[in-house]
Amino acid sequence: MAKGTPATQALEKAGIAFSLREYDYDPDAPRIGLQAAEALGLDPARVLKTLMARADREPVCVVLPSDHEVSLKKLAAAAGAKHADMLPPAEAERITGYHVGGISPFGQKKRVRVFVEQTALEHPTVVLNGGRRGLQVEMKPADLVGALGATVVPLTA
Template sequence: MAKGTPATRALERAGITFTLHEYDYDPDAARIGLQAAEALGVDPARVLKTLMARAGRETVCVVVPSDREVSLKRLAAAAGAKEAAMLPPAEAERITGYHVGGISPFGQKKRVRVFIDREALTHPTVVLNGGRRGLQVEMRTADLVGLLGATVVALT
């Protein structure tokens, strides 16, 4: 088993059952989530990517299927803001404590509001980043929203 990360420790503390999946991370992949899905042999719709954004003046975490793109207009509306934009990588890393390509919605340094795309919840289990590049956690979809206190909304 891989060395624990803040994400896996947060899942363990919450009593969430999960399975670890390791793969060879490709830093040159055009789309990290799709590369993870391919490497693991998992439907890209079940592999969720974790993105960090700013909605108005608020930093938020966004979780969407790896084969979809976030509508910043929908994100802004969901957050009650006039506009939204993705955070620059260095800022996302500073806020979360993770490196880009290894950002997990669990165990971030600073707790922020989480928005999950409704389409991400259509499978019994989902796969998300486990807190480092090349490490994914698979868990029951039913556990995801409650653990993160997330708002579920159409974001794609």
């Protein structure tokens, strides 16, 4: 595949059906997920953002609609932790092997627990980062959850 990234390679290896969507990435956009949704002409609730956080000392991945904010309190509870906070960009990049703006929950350098906001499962397909800035993958939400062994919980503030 010409657009091969560790994320798309992981999806292919897992036998997950997906399609690629590309857009012009804007590094100055205040909210990358919303910029992707607008550029692709999609409902922001279907375009999922990937965030890297820490639950106590454990790095975790959070996937939620681009028009929502994560509740760190809900994330901590879901992870069985006392505290949760966002990872600094440099640490997120080191753990995932991706650049901020191109972080995918698939094909990360270090496998971490993944938490998906439950409202993401309300759509027939969702769109999320494909492992490179400006590259998105579209897939069924059940495939997203199954491929990652993700925990589906309410995570939004």
